Amino acid sequence: MALLEVSDLRTEFTGKNGTVAAVDGVSFTVSRGEALGLVGESGCGKSVTALSLLRLLPASARIAGGSIRLDGRDLLALGEREIRRIRGREVAMIFQDPMTSLNPIMPVGRQIAELLECKLHLSRRRARLRVIELLEMVGIPSPTTRVDAFAHQLSGGMRQRIVIAMALSCQPKLIIADEPTTALDVTIQAQILSLLRALASDLGTALILITHDLGVVAGMTQRIHVMYGGRIVEKATTQELFANPRMPYTWGLLRSLPRLDHPRADRLTPIDGAPPDLADGAAGCRFEPRCGHRQEICGASEPGLVSAPRHTIAEDGHEVRCWATQPDGWLADATTTAGQP
Amino acid sequence: MTQTSAHATPHSSAATPAPQPPLIEVTDLQVHFPVRAGILFDHQVAAVRAVDGLSFSLHRGEVLGLVGESGCGKSTTGRAVARLERPTAGSIRLDGTDISRLRGTELRRVRRRVQMIFQDPFASLNPRMTIGQLVGEPLGVHRLVAKDERPVRVAELLRTVGLDPASVSRYPHEFSGGQRQRIGIARALAVEPEVIVADEPISALDVSIQAQVVNLLADLRAAYGLAFLFIAHDLAVVRHVSDRVAVMYLGKIVELADRDDLYAHALHPYTQALLSAVPVPDPVVEQHREQIILHGDVPSPMSPPSGCRFRTRCWKAQEVCAEVEPPLVELATRHWTACHFPDVT
Ligand SMILES: Nc1ncnc2c1ncn2[C@@H]1O[C@H](COP(=O)(O)OP(=O)(O)OP(=O)(O)O)[C@@H](O)[C@H]1O
Ligand SMILES: Nc1ncnc2c1ncn2[C@@H]1O[C@H](COP(=O)(O)OP(=O)(O)OP(=O)(O)O)[C@@H](O)[C@H]1O
């Protein structure tokens, strides 16, 4: 049994222009100790997916369908008190802005200690000692003094380390990290990523890593799901996704990046147009207006997420939502080398 | 605190004198921000040394990339060059004339020649003005085009940046982020500048949109011979757009070289660490890549470390690094580095 099983999740926002499904029929699983990457452009529904998992959505949103199972328990059926026990204890979350998780008027160590006291019932003294251990583990210099510091006295990178320490404090089974390094400098990002990688594998914690940066997921995850317009449009192992992407949107994303590991190109290859406005409720493939491979059917009806043709893929479990590259599509046989069909 | 002597500055190679004088020549630029305290007797207690002795040049039609970590002084440098900031010391020559102390009308004339594009296309556009008004405004401010000819010029500018001229009466919020950035670019182009200081022009945009804007800037450069000071933290984008690249650390340039040279043979440990920190979108490469993980954080620009400012995070640092500030010297042709132990082989 997978640790986390999300099926057909649909999360809607209701506003003055009606109801919009920000996440629409999203299904995926995460195994124990596995790192899954969720990538896609701004507004594609990555954060709403993450927030739905822990039922941390804003008031204007509601989960309109689907199920979320953690260790077999349906999280959507739990009461408010029960879900609160799961948060932090079994599933922890790391946000882009560490200040989302930190209380500005309480010493950082006290905040983690309170978690330990409340969720693991440690004594005040034991909790403090454990906090110092945790701070040391996440590489905070002089943890015995930093434990009493306030968030504003720390740099952005150090704050994110504190948040990681907090997330690890109750030894959760799953950590959801939503753009944990997007606000940080590259050298600090490298520190934090290598820390997350080492800790997650040492402790056997499963990880959902959300980012728009394909470079970040390449080195951090075993599998990747690509999202577009509230839907998952491609699922594959990390190796397979980069070696053999099957969805035109993924091709476009990979091609539009200037890369340090490739010779410099004279010109970049952008994806024309802009990400979809979910309120439009288009009938067809959500990528259709921007896709260079579209045919008539693409605008008329939406393709399902299906297994890519066996002979085009190297590893099983590679799924794609595209009329052209599904088994009987017009690009079913296209062989791709690193996203250059 | 001059780190480079007057006769050897990284404006051009000492060996091959530049055939043309640079369009912009920055020498020992300093921009310090006072930190004040006191209620009755307001007085300066310290200074943020945001930019602390920079020298570089920018030639006509050239793109100079400026990279470095948050707070190292990239924006302040850009703002000083566009004269949105008054330098504390040093000179900025535009076509030979020092513009660092100008005021009033003369300053306005300079501002026309050096335009700025900002990171946040949302914040830099007045939400109550239409696109036509926004792009037409600089034409009026600088009295460039007679009022009745303005609509024609505005339409032309919108077409240049890839926007539909029919959208003149729409407002910024009706456009996507990438389109808003195009509006900002059209505004900058309106006054026919010679230099554009682009401060993180694509950082706020989606990955798939970034490439559109990068290509647009390349087209404009080719069409109008514009020079760019291109500020960004994405090292792959900077390699793509720049002819030369300057790497900053805590208010100083630590390395400055031709693009290919810098990316293939970085000499400064900080540049090496910066390049190795960039994650590569290829899991096979990522698995085998050697990474330099720097320890610690960037020190405060209010009290930078003595000697070499990078020494607190540098794995090569020796005693001399704390005592003597390494000057920016030309170690290879057109390749300038400020380090006591540069990686010369
Ligand atoms: N508070 C809100 N009110 C209304 N709609 C919202 C709200 N938050 C999100 N949405 C909608 O949900 C969609 C998905 O948003 P989400 O935050 O999940 O995107 P994301 O993939 O995390 O993007 P980013 O990379 O910008 O963080 C958006 O397109 C937006 O329309
Ligand atoms: N108006 C100001 N008053 C006081 N300090 C300032 C001011 N503007 C900038 N600074 C400080 O000067 C230093 C350099 O800032 P600057 O904005 O130039 O950095 P940057 O390299 O552009 O960083 P980023 O990548 O975050 O944009 C920072 O420490 C900043 O806090």
Ligand code: SF4
């Ligand atoms: S379904 Fe059609 S429009 Fe959508 S990605 Fe595939 S080819 Fe392109």
Ligand SMILES: [Mg+2]
């Ligand atoms: Mg998000």
Ligand SMILES: [Mg+2]
């Ligand atoms: Mg800046």
